[in-house]
Structure formats: C-alpha cells, structure tokens
Amino acid sequence: MANIRQLDKRRKSVRNIRKITRTMELIATAxxxxxxxxxxxxxxxxxxxxxxxxxxxxxxxxxxxxxxxxxxxxxxxxxxxxxxxxxxxxxxxxxxxxxxxxxxxxxxxxxxxxxxxxxxxxxxxxxxxxxxxxxxxxxxxxxxxxxxxxxxxxxxxxxxxxxxxxxxxxxxxxxxxxxxxxxxxxxxxxxxxxxxxxxTETANTSKLxxxxxxxxxxxxxxxxxxxxxxxxxxxxxxxxxxxxxxxxxxVAMKSATENAGDLIKSLSRTFNRARQSKITQEIMEIIGGVEALG
Amino acid sequence: MSSESGVHCVVVTPEKTELDSRCDSLILPMYDGELGVLPGRAPMVGRLGFGLLKLKTSGKEETWYVDGGFVQVTRESVYVLTDRLLRPNQIDRASAEADLQKALEVKPLSAEAYAARERSLAAARAKIRVAK
Incomplete structure (x- = not known):
C-alpha cells in the first residue's frame, strides 16, 4: 500500500523538523x-x-x-x-x-x-x-x-x-x-x-x-x-x-517541539495500524488461496 | 572613604561595570583638566572630559581612556560613569584624525549643533593625544 510509505515519509519529515525546532530552542535559551x-x-x-x-x-x-x-x-x-x-x-x-x-x-x-x-x-x-x-x-x-x-x-x-x-x-x-x-x-x-x-526615601538613610x-x-x-x-x-x-x-x-520553539512529538506519536499509531492491517490482509489472502487449492 | 586603605574605584558604562578595583590614588580627566583623588576626599560630583583615567597602585600606574561622563565621589567609593572605557592601545589614531577632520568640516547652524561639534572636536583631539 502506498499509504504506508507516505505515512512513513511524513513521520520522517516531522522528525527532522522536530530536530530543527529543538536546536532553535536551545540556541534561543543560550x-x-x-x-x-x-x-x-x-x-x-x-x-x-x-x-x-x-x-x-x-x-x-x-x-x-x-x-x-x-x-x-x-x-x-x-x-x-x-x-x-x-x-x-x-x-x-x-x-x-x-x-x-x-x-x-x-x-x-x-x-x-x-x-x-x-x-x-x-x-x-x-x-x-x-x-x-x-x-x-x-x-x-x-x-x-x-x-x-x-x-x-x-x-x-x-x-x-x-x-x-x-x-x-x-x-x-x-x-x-x-x-x-x-x-x-x-x-x-x-x-x-x-x-x-x-x-523622602533617601533623606534619612545616613546620619552623615x-x-x-x-x-x-x-x-x-x-x-x-x-x-x-x-x-x-x-x-x-x-x-x-x-x-x-x-x-x-x-517559548514558540518549545511548543513547536512538543507539537511535533505529538504529531509523531499519532502518525506512528496510524502507521502501525496500517501496517498491521496490511499484514492481516496478506495472511487472509494466503489462507484463502490455500483453501481454494485444497 | 572607607577605613580601608586606598580608594575604591568603580567604572560603569551603560553596558556593564567595567572596572571595580582598589588603588592608592587616582587621577580623573575632568572637563577642565585633571583632578587627583586621594583617600578621604570630600564628596563631589563632577563632569568628566575626554582623557586618561589613571589608577596608581604601589608605584605602578594603570591608564584608561574615558569618553566623557560623570564622576561621583562618595565617602565609600569613586564612581565613574562614562559612555566608553578603552585601553589607550585600543585607540586608533588614524580613525581619530578622520573624526577630527569630519568634525572640522561641519558648519554648525544652531547652538545645539555647535555644542555637538565642540564635543566631537574635544573627543577626537583627546584620542589623538592619547594615541601618540
């Protein structure tokens, strides 16, 4: 499925962006x-x-x-x-x-x-x-x-x-x-x-x-x-x-980094689900084929 | 001045505190000439000119170039407030001469411009004197 490859690509690019924003955050801190x-x-x-x-x-x-x-x-x-x-x-x-x-x-x-x-x-x-x-x-x-x-x-x-x-x-x-x-x-x-x-404030601070x-x-x-x-x-x-x-x-770069982390998490989840469903589908196809032969 | 020996001298520019040290005596470049400060000097507020600030510590003399400003002598310390503090060897004679030329070419049309011109002339001349 092309969808899986696309998801993986997107996740990689978000990861790269996160690297950049994290570095920018560190530079801004310094x-x-x-x-x-x-x-x-x-x-x-x-x-x-x-x-x-x-x-x-x-x-x-x-x-x-x-x-x-x-x-x-x-x-x-x-x-x-x-x-x-x-x-x-x-x-x-x-x-x-x-x-x-x-x-x-x-x-x-x-x-x-x-x-x-x-x-x-x-x-x-x-x-x-x-x-x-x-x-x-x-x-x-x-x-x-x-x-x-x-x-x-x-x-x-x-x-x-x-x-x-x-x-x-x-x-x-x-x-x-x-x-x-x-x-x-x-x-x-x-x-x-x-x-x-x-x-008034400094008038009587010292006697001299x-x-x-x-x-x-x-x-x-x-x-x-x-x-x-x-x-x-x-x-x-x-x-x-x-x-x-x-x-x-x-502050902006910190929230960008956090946001990228969230995005990666949700992308990974979708990616894993898509991969698993693909595997399941392939097994089903094989079983179906074997049954048809038998 | 404090009971400790010597004069406590603090030099502050708008950017930071440049110098905070103790010396036996110091010489300030006032607007109209030099002024020496020994321990126990009476409180004073004065205007600085362009010239050398000299700190004397056990026979040795340390010099700095001061770019105008003020001095406040209190019982405790001497506070020098100036726009810039430079080592004499940081001053570039050629650029000071260029500044002098530029200031001389200005034709002041108002009292304020005249005062500004006088200031830059004094600064450039003091720099050339120091850079020698």
Whole structure:
C-alpha cells in the first residue's frame, strides 16, 4: 500500500523538523541567558545616574532641562518601533506591530507631522505592507545591541526635540516584566519622564550629610546628566526588546517541539495500524488461496 | 572613604561595570583638566572630559581612556560613569584624525549643533593625544 510509505515519509519529515525546532530552542535559551546578563549588567549605570540626580535635587537644585519640558503645542510626533530581525518567535513581532500601528493611527489624529523609524526586518516589512512610510530603518540590532549604535539614535532624537522639530517621541517595544511575562507597550520617551526624585526615601538613610561639591556647577552637571540618562533609557528599551525576543522564540520553539512529538506519536499509531492491517490482509489472502487449492 | 586603605574605584558604562578595583590614588580627566583623588576626599560630583583615567597602585600606574561622563565621589567609593572605557592601545589614531577632520568640516547652524561639534572636536583631539 502506498499509504504506508507516505505515512512513513511524513513521520520522517516531522522528525527532522522536530530536530530543527529543538536546536532553535536551545540556541534561543543560550542567547536569552546572554541577553539577560547584559540587561542585568546595564542596571548599574541607571542606578548610579539616578543617585546623582537625587543628590542634585537634595542639594536644592531645581531639576529642569529642555528634555524634561513638554512642548506647548504638539504638532509633530516621532515614533520608534523595535521588532526582531527574524521570525519564528510566536506573536512577538505581530503584537508589537499591531500596538505600533494602532498608536500611529491615534497620533495621526493629533499631529500630522512626525516620522516613524523601525528597527528589525520583520517590522520593516510589516510597515511596508501597511503602507506606512519609514523614515529610518535599522537591521543591525540583534540579541546584543551595542550602546554606541543606540546612543546615535538617541542623540538624533535629542537634537530634533531640543531644536523644536518634534514635540513628542513614542517608542513601541516589548517590555520585559519577568521571565514569564513580557508586554508589548508603547511609551512616551520625550518629554523625558525617566528621572524620579524620591527625596523622602533617601533623606534619612545616613546620619552623615554629604555636602557635595559640584564641578563645574549643579546646573552644569544636570545639563549633561539628563541626556545621558535618556540615552540609557533608550538603551534599556533595546535590551528589553532583545531579551523578550529570545524568550518569545524559546517559548514558540518549545511548543513547536512538543507539537511535533505529538504529531509523531499519532502518525506512528496510524502507521502501525496500517501496517498491521496490511499484514492481516496478506495472511487472509494466503489462507484463502490455500483453501481454494485444497 | 572607607577605613580601608586606598580608594575604591568603580567604572560603569551603560553596558556593564567595567572596572571595580582598589588603588592608592587616582587621577580623573575632568572637563577642565585633571583632578587627583586621594583617600578621604570630600564628596563631589563632577563632569568628566575626554582623557586618561589613571589608577596608581604601589608605584605602578594603570591608564584608561574615558569618553566623557560623570564622576561621583562618595565617602565609600569613586564612581565613574562614562559612555566608553578603552585601553589607550585600543585607540586608533588614524580613525581619530578622520573624526577630527569630519568634525572640522561641519558648519554648525544652531547652538545645539555647535555644542555637538565642540564635543566631537574635544573627543577626537583627546584620542589623538592619547594615541601618540
């Protein structure tokens, strides 16, 4: 019977696919660990910079900066969308693109001007399909984004915001909440709200009051701290997106492997049944033939 | 500073903690020149320029190139926050000179562009100085 051979062929191909998905799962796991370590290492910088800002605020400096100031009228809104370069990671790219397109439609109602930049091949093709003009596209960000490249993007946004070309910047990325929870979110990057000043929390931690000496001056430092903090914030988005991508791929490939296992099981069962019925049929034929001869 | 001898110095970039060590004294490249830190220095927050960070440990000197940023001196430690930390021999003089040329050709049209140009000029010049 041709059916048996077909079943066997199918089972073999599913087995091969399972090998591939299992390997991809292992690779994603290894990459996830690396990306996670990087993300953890990057928190030190943010922590220290927050501390400097708090010390500045404690010394009586008013925390103001052009990046923190919302513009009076919002005419132009820039958007940055972070997706993956590769697929096979479940709904990761799809949900980001959906969230981004929805926000973009809302933006268009408020402000006409403003551009959209996309990182990741998947997002680029999805936006092209949706007929959205892409200002800049980046494909160089893989599982380990470099700060240097991210800082360039951030600097450009800072310049555009400070010079008044744009009034708001949104970013769509997958936020890493925990290993089992990642959310596609759209957040506002500029005006920058990333600097929280919690004076009550740290006011009485040590009896020794630190009277900081500021070089050149508190204002001069603040001028530099805010952009640096903003760059770190953008970098954090890229790191989060990278970690979430690997997790999404890991989960997708794990379920693909499991699914292939189930498929193999059911195919084997059908295959065995078909083989057995074939054998039975042949025996019946032989017995029938013998009886006819006798 | 802590009661232990020496200065505890931590260098952090946005990517990771690059350096966490103890030394006898250190010299920071501030925005307007060098600043030495000995154990027991008063708390300070300062802006860094582009230049060499020198760590002195029992007569030996270790140098690193620092790409701007900040420094915070607390009672316990010295925290250096910078975009990049490089060994002086990692700096390529030719590319630094190319950067300088490129920065010189830019015609700044606004105050922000002028500041950006000044920054890249300072960075390129510091790199050329270090690479020598």
């Amino acid at each position: 990459r996830f660990k690396k990306a996670m370590d990087r993300a953890a290492a990057a928190t030190d910088y943010t922590r220290l910079i927050t501390k400097i800002v708090q010390d500045l605020a404690k010394s009586g400096t008013e925390v103001t900066h052009p990046l923190l100031q919302p513009h009076d009228s919002i005419k132009a809104i820039d958007m940055l969308v972070l997706t993956a370069n590769r697929g096979l990671c479940g709904g990761y790219n799809g949900s980001i693109v959906r969230a981004a397109l929805q926000r973009r439609a809302e933006i268009k109602e408020q402000a006409d001007a403003g551009t959209t930049s996309v990182s990741g091949k998947r997002g680029i093709s999805a936006f092209r399909f949706a007929n959205v003009p892409i200002e800049k596209s980046y494909t160089e960000f893989e599982d380990q984004p470099s700060f240097e490249a991210v800082a360039k993007i951030a600097d450009e946004l800072i310049l555009r915001y400070v010079s008044g070309q744009i009034d708001r910047v949104d970013v769509a990325y997958t936020k890493f909440v925990s290993i089992s929870k990642q959310l596609p979110v759209v957040e506002t990057l500029l005006p920058f709200g990333g600097i929280e000043i919690s004076q 009051r630190d009277d900081y000496e500021f070089l050149p001056s508190a204002e001069g430092i603040l001028e530099e701290v805010v952009p640096a903090s903003f760059r770190a914030r953008v970098f954090k988005c890229f790191l989060d997106a990278a970690v979430s991508e690997q997790i999404a791929r890991m």
